[in-house]
Structure formats: structure tokens, C-alpha cells
Amino acid sequence: MRLAIDVMGGDNAPDAILKGCIDALPHLAPEDSLVLVGDAALIRDALHEHNVSDSRLDLEDALDTIGMHESPVEAVRQKTGSSIVRMCVLGSSRKSKNPVDAVLSAGNTGACVSAATMQMRRLPGAHRPGIAVTMPSFHGPVVLCDAGANPEPRPIHIAQYAVMADVYASHVLGIKKPRVAQINIGAEEGKGTGIIKQVRDLLQTTPGLNYIGYIEGRDFLEGAADVVVTDGFVGNTMLKLAEGMAGSLFRGLAHAIFEHDPELAIRFEPILKSIMKKNDYNEYGGAPLLGVNGVCFICHGSSKPRAITCAIRGMREFVKTGVNDAIRERLAEIAPAIEPGARAAESSA
Numbered sequence: 200m201r202l203a204i205d206v207m208g209g210d211n212a213p214d215a216i217l218k219g220c221i222d223a224l225p226h227l228a229p230e231d232s233l234v235l236v237g238d239a240a241l242i243r244d245a246l247h248e249h250n251v252s253d254s255r256l257d258l259e260d261a262l263d264t265i266g267m268h269e270s271p272v273e274a275v276r277q278k279t280g281s282s283i284v285r286m287c288v289l290g291s292s293r294k295s296k297n298p299v300d301a302v303l304s305a306g307n308t309g310a311c312v313s314a315a316t317m318q319m320r321r322l323p324g325a326h327r328p329g330i331a332v333t334m335p336s337f338h339g340p341v342v343l344c345d346a347g348a349n350p351e352p353r354p355i356h357i358a359q360y361a362v363m364a365d366v367y368a369s370h371v372l373g374i375k376k377p378r379v380a381q382i383n384i385g386a387e388e389g390k391g392t393g394i395i396k397q398v399r400d401l402l403q404t405t406p407g408l409n410y411i412g413y414i415e416g417r418d419f420l421e422g423a424a425d426v427v428v429t430d431g432f433v434g435n436t437m438l439k440l441a442e443g444m445a446g447s448l449f450r451g452l453a454h455a456i457f458e459h460d461p462e463l464a465i466r467f468e469p470i471l472k473s474i475m476k477k478n479d480y481n482e483y484g485g486a487p488l489l490g491v492n493g494v495c496f497i498c499h500g501s502s503k504p505r506a507i508t509c510a511i512r513g514m515r516e517f518v519k520t521g522v523n524d525a526i527r528e529r530l531a532e533i534a535p536a537i538e539p540g541a542r543a544a545e546s547s548a
């Protein structure tokens with residue numbers, strides 16, 4: 200299996216990305232390889248400093264980069280030699296003579312989505328790709344889709360996110376018949392915007408989907424559903440709020456225990472670290488961009504080496520379990536049931 204990594208993308212690039220790649224080597228099979236995309240001279244120097252020489256590390260030279268502040272679509276079109284674009288070209292069976300099996304970046308999310316969509320194209324039947332983030336909770340993992348790829352979706356987009364995330368949750372996370380829900384301001388049928396109700400109507404008629412209706416934000420991490428769908432604006436806001444709140448809560452708890460009894464804090468430290476690890480997004484590393492005709496994982500811009508290592512492991516699992524083949528089959532299967540309803544909803548809007 201060949202996996203391409205954008206070494207230049209992210210707040211902590213290239214050091215954290217390279218360290219994560221190096222740490223991932225023991226988790227790879229002997230026949231696997233990592234294609235490090237970026238400034239080849241810089242990468243060689245860094246590997247030399249780490250005293251790393253491994254035949255499973257290949258280099259793809261890309262001297263340009265796309266900054267976090269740049270307009271995604273414009274930058275992708277203008278910077279064809281950037282690490283993100285070169286990475287996605289490698290992930291395209293149409294564009295590359297020797298395509299990789301999956302790609303990963305912690306760089307500009309919008310640029311990564313745009314480059315993946317332009318270079319890899321979409322899976323047959325997929326209208327728009329969506330980011331599926333796995334969130335840890337006390338009750339088990341929860342898949343949130345979309346987490347930022349599509350801030351202003353149409354109803355059919357969100358309905359397809361539900362189907363694609365359902366396939367991902369069952370194949371990769373091993374959840375049997377995942378419970379699929381929509382985020383809404385209330386659980387009552389009459390609540391929500393027009394688009395939320397249109398999505399509800401589509402999901403209620405989607406064959407084979409265990410759709411359970413609406414849930415509120417407070418139910419998100421309380422085991423109410425296994426897959427939660429919403430638009431990219433709300434999803435990204437939820438994601439960052441949950442991560443910030445978790446970090447703040449753990450810091451506050453640790454400080455309170457230490458203030459109360461320093462010796463008690465020392466005894467509690469292993470327990471707190473264990474809980475923090477179970478609820479740390481770094482454990483899941485990256486999030487797949489569902490709906491593209493290839494495998495693209497997107498990481499936080501602030502990703503540290505462990506997040507990159509975990510994301511690489513996640514990519515391998517995604518490829519091994521054949522998620523894209525299953526998504527392609529499911530989209531074809533449900534199209535006759537929901538496409539007419541989606542067209543009718545849009546024409547009446």
C-alpha cells in the first residue's frame with residue numbers, strides 16, 4: 200500500500216508531520232510505503248537529522264505551498280505545483296501513472312477538499328464530498344458529517360452524507376446498523392429550518408438506513424446516535440466547540456484536584472491521563488473526505504506527530520475495508536428512492 204503525505208501542510212509542518220510519518224513506520228507492512236510530498240531537499244535534511252533511512256520512504260518534490268489564509272479554489276488553480284495539489288494528483292488514478300492508495304494533509308482544509316475534488320473527482324452518484332469526523336465519547340465513537348467541507352449544502356448532499364457516514368461507521372468502526380440522526384434545535388417534528396425538514400423527508404425514505412430522527416446538541420456525545428449529520432458550518436462549529444470544551448474541562452479538573460490536595464492529584468494523574476487519551480481527537484488522527492473517487496484524509500492544522508501517526512493507521516484501515524466500493528454500491532442502491540424527492544424539494548423551494 201502506498202500512502203502520500205503532504206509534509207508542508209499544517210501549523211506544525213514540516214517537523215510534526217515528518218515525526219508522525221517516522222513514528223508510523225513500525226505500524227506499516229513491509230510492502231507499504233509513504234510518499235512524502237514537499238520540498239525534497241528540506242525533507243532529506245530533516246530525515247538525516249533524525250538519522251532515518253528507510254526504503255519505505257519515497258519523496259515527491261513540491262516546492263510551493265498553500266497557506267491557511269489563502270482562498271482554497273483560487274490557490275488550488277494557481278498553485279498547481281503545491282504540495283496539496285501534487286499529493287491529490289498522486290491520489291488520482293486518472294492523473295497518475297502510479298497512483299497512491301490514499302493521501303493525507305493537515306494543511307488548508309478548503310484547499311484539500313478542492314484539490315481532491317478537482318483531481319480525484321467524485322465517486323459515481325456522489326453530489327458533494329463531506330468530511331466525516333469520528334468524535335470520542337463515554338458511550339463510544341460518534342461520526343459527525345459534514346465537519347466543514349460544505350457549509351451551504353442542498354438537502355441531497357446531507358442525505359448522502361448520512362448514507363456515506365453510515366457505511367464508514369459500519370465498515371471501519373464496526374458499528375452494526377448505526378443509528379443515524381440529524382442535529383436540530385429540538386427533537387420535535389415541527390422544529391427546524393426548511394432544509395432540515397427536507398433532509399428528514401429524504402432520510403425517512405432511504406432504504407436500509409437506521410434513521411432515528413432529530414437530536415439536540417446536548418445529546419451529541421450522550422450516546423443518542425452513532426452517526427450525526429448536518430451542514431459543514433454547524434458541523435465544524437460543533438467539532439471545535441467539543442474539542443475546546445473537553446480540553447478546558449480536563450485542565451480545570453486537574454487544577455481543582457491539585458489545589459485541593461497535591462498528593463491526591465499525583466494519585467489521580469494516571470486516571471486523568473487515561474480518560475484524556477480516550478477523549479483525545481489525536482487518537483483518531485484524521486477524517487476521511489467521503490464521496491471522492493479516492494481516499495483522502497484531512498487532519499487538524501494543529502496536528503501533532505501522534506495525530507499524523509494515527510491518521511496514517513486510519514487510512515490503511517479505510518483502504519483495507521473497501522469503504523469506497525461499499526459507498527458506491529449504496530449510493531446506486533438508494534438513488535431511485537431519494538433522487539426524485541430531492542429534485543421535487545429543490546423545485547418547490
